[in-house]
Amino acid sequence: MAILELGVMGEPLPAGGFSSADRMRGKVCLVTGGGSGIGRAAALKMAGEGAAAVLIAGRREAEIEATAAACQALGAQALAVRTDVAEEDQVERLIATAVGRYGGLDVAFNNAGFQERRAPLEGQSNAVYDEVFDTNVRSVFLCLRHQLPVMLANSWTSAMRRVGMCV
Numbered sequence: 634m635a636i637l638e639l640g641v642m643g644e645p646l647p648a649g650g651f652s653s654a655d656r657m658r659g660k661v662c663l664v665t666g667g668g669s670g671i672g673r674a675a676a677l678k679m680a681g682e683g684a685a686a687v688l689i690a691g692r693r694e695a696e697i698e699a700t701a702a703a704c705q706a707l708g709a710q711a712l713a714v715r716t717d718v719a720e721e722d723q724v725e726r727l728i729a730t731a732v733g734r735y736g737g738l739d740v741a742f743n744n745a746g747f748q749e750r751r752a753p754l755e756g757q758s759n760a761v762y763d764e765v766f767d768t769n770v771r772s773v774f775l776c777l778r779h780q781l782p783v784m785l786a787n788s789w790t791s792a793m794r795r796v797g798m799c800v
C-alpha cells in the first residue's frame with residue numbers, strides 16, 4: 634500500500650523494506666473483544682507473528698480464556714483479562730495489568746464493538762443508542778486515554794502507529 638511505501642509519519646523505512654510480521658516480534662499486545670471474531674483472529678495473528686505477550690480483553694470469561702490458550706499454543710505469553718471496556722475503572726485495571734505483568738504496552742487493537750439489531754430509527758430505543766455509543770465510541774476514548782501515556786513512554790510516532798480501532 635502507498636502509505637507503507639511512504640513510511641509512517643515521516644519515519645524512514647527499514648533497509649530492505651517493511652515486513653508487517655516484524656512489527657509484532659517481542660511486543661506486548663492488547664486486543665479488546667479478543668474472545669471472538671476479528672479480535673480473536675487478530676490475537677492469534679499477533680501470537681503467531683512473535684508477540685512476546687498478548688492480553689485478551691472481553692466480558693465473557695470462557696471466550697477470552699480460550700483465545701489466551703490458543704495464543705499460548707502459538708508460543709506467546711497470553712493473559713485473559715475480564716473487562717467491560719465501557720467502564721473506566723475496568724479499562725484502567727486492564728492497562729495497569731499490562732504494565733504490571735509485562736512492563737508496558739506496545740500494540741493496542743481497540744476492536745470491541747456492538748452491532749445493534751437492524752431496525753428503523755423510530756423503532757430503536759435510547760438503551761440501544763447508549764449501548765452503541767458506550768461500546769463503540771466511549772470505550773475507544775477510554776482505552777486510548779489510558780493506553781497512550783504508557784505507549785508514549787516509548788515515542789510519539791511509535792505509539793500512534795500501533796493503536797488501532799474498528800468501527
Ligand SMILES: NC(=O)c1ccc[n+]([C@@H]2O[C@H](COP(=O)([O-])OP(=O)(O)OC[C@H]3O[C@@H](n4cnc5c(N)ncnc54)[C@H](OP(=O)(O)O)[C@@H]3O)[C@@H](O)[C@H]2O)c1
Nearest residue numbers: 666668669670671691692693716717718744745746799800
Ligand atoms: N464483522 C464485520 O463485518 C465488521 C464490519 C465493520 C466493523 N466491525 C467491527 O469490528 C469489531 C469486531 O467485529 P466482529 O465481527 O469480530 O464482532 P464480534 O465477534 O461480535 O466481536 C465483538 C467483540 O467485542 C466484545 N465486546 C462487546 N462489548 C464489549 C464490552 N463492553 N467490553 C468488552 N468487550 C466487548 C465481545 O465480547 P464480549 O461480549 O464477551 O464482551 C466480542 O468478543 C466490532 O467493533 C465491529 O463493530 C465488524
